[in-house]
Amino acid sequence: MYSAELLDHFEHPRNPGELPEADLHTQVQNPACGDVLELAAKLEGGLIREIRFRAKGCVPAMACASAITELAMGKSIEQAATISREDIVRAVGSLPPTSGHAAQLALDGLAALLKGVA
Secondary structure (H helix, E strand, O other), rough: OOOHHHHHHHOOOEEEEOOOOOOOEEEEOOOOOOOEEEEEEEEOOEEEEEEEEEEOOHHHHHHHHHHHHHHHOOOOOHHHHHOOOHHHHHOOOOOOHHHHHHHHHHHHHHHHHHHOOO
């Protein structure tokens, strides 16, 4: 049902937890299913030097939250803004047809986070 990559992100999440003194912070929610994603990032020299997540939701939502942090880490704001839903799905191996909302939540969270850049 779930890919090995998706399960690995769920069982061994990358960059979980809070990020004290974050430069950027956002929280998004999927009103249909109730999944919640919180992202926080520290910037340095125009790059995302550190990014963390906290999430509440289904297995795919947790895995996609982990994956989005890996995809955004070390990228400039402009580069991070080009991350696509397909990039997230590739990072977790695949998503069941009914779990596409998980990748969208991660993407929406990143977009909301990047809007905080002045």
